[in-house]
Amino acid sequence: MPLDRIDRRILERLQRDGRIANADLAEFVGLSASACLRRVRTLEEAGIIDRYVALLDQSKIGRRMDIFVEISLKSQSNETLSAFEEAVARSTEIMECHLMAGDADYLLRIAAADPVDFERIHRDHLARLPGVSRMRTSFAIRAVSRNTAFSLPETGPDLPQQAKAK
Numbered sequence: 444m445p446l447d448r449i450d451r452r453i454l455e456r457l458q459r460d461g462r463i464a465n466a467d468l469a470e471f472v473g474l475s476a477s478a479c480l481r482r483v484r485t486l487e488e489a490g491i492i493d494r495y496v497a498l499l500d501q502s503k504i505g506r507r508m509d510i511f512v513e514i515s516l517k518s519q520s521n522e523t524l525s526a527f528e529e530a531v532a533r534s535t536e537i538m539e540c541h542l543m544a545g546d547a548d549y550l551l552r553i554a555a556a557d558p559v560d561f562e563r564i565h566r567d568h569l570a571r572l573p574g575v576s577r578m579r580t581s582f583a584i585r586a587v588s589r590n591t592a593f594s595l596p597e598t599g600p601d602l603p604q605q606a607k608a609k
Contacts, residue, residue, distance in 0.1 A: 444489050449474065451595040453482055454491070458592035461495045498591055506554035509583040510561055513547035516574045523574040530572050536564045547579070 446454070452472045456463060463471075469479035486492045501507065516523055527549070531540045539552040551569075555561040569578065 444491065446491075446595070448597055450482060450486065451597060453479070454486065455592070455595050457483070457492065501554055505556045508555045508557060508561065509586060510553040510555055511581045511583065512551040512553060512569065513543075513579040513581075514549040514551060514572070514575055515546075515577040516548045517576040518574060519548075526573040527575070534568045534572075536568045 449472050453468065456468055456471055465480050465483070466476050468483070469476045472479060474482070483492070501509075514527075516527060528540070531537050531549075531551070536553060537551050538554050539550075541550045542548070543550050553561065553564055553569075555564055569575075
């Protein structure tokens with residue numbers, strides 16, 4: 444789906460404030476309210492806007508620690524990969540899971556209150572993940588940068604076709 448300058452400005456603004464009133468968004472991008480709403484709906488229907496969420500401040504909810512866990516599996520079979528990924532998807536403690544190329548098969552991000560909380564998460568969630576042969580854990584000292592908004596330059600390539608298929 445080709446994105447023009449207005450689409451990009453809509454997306455940039457919504458990434459920073461998903462609760463902005465349509466009238467304010469329309470004024471920001473220079474459209475009428477109805478034209479702006481049509482554009483937002485088109486971006487939603489195309490799957491470019493995936494969902495709207497509230498981003499919480501980790502430290503203010505007592506999750507001051509970021510822990511990264513590298514996971515190596517016993518096997519690369521479809522059954523092992525599927526079982527692992529399904530278990531990860533069910534865990535409310537695993538914030539992110541990425542299939543990796545390199546030494547580890549997966550990289551997980553966990554948000555914990557403290558080492559005791561991480562021990563609980565490890566015992567109740569990580570140790571129960573199927574197909575794991577090795578875990579390697581690293582504790583972040585502090586987050587230097589944490590972005591949630593993608594950069595959308597005024598000019599750039601169109602989005603790939605799979606973005607339309609959602």
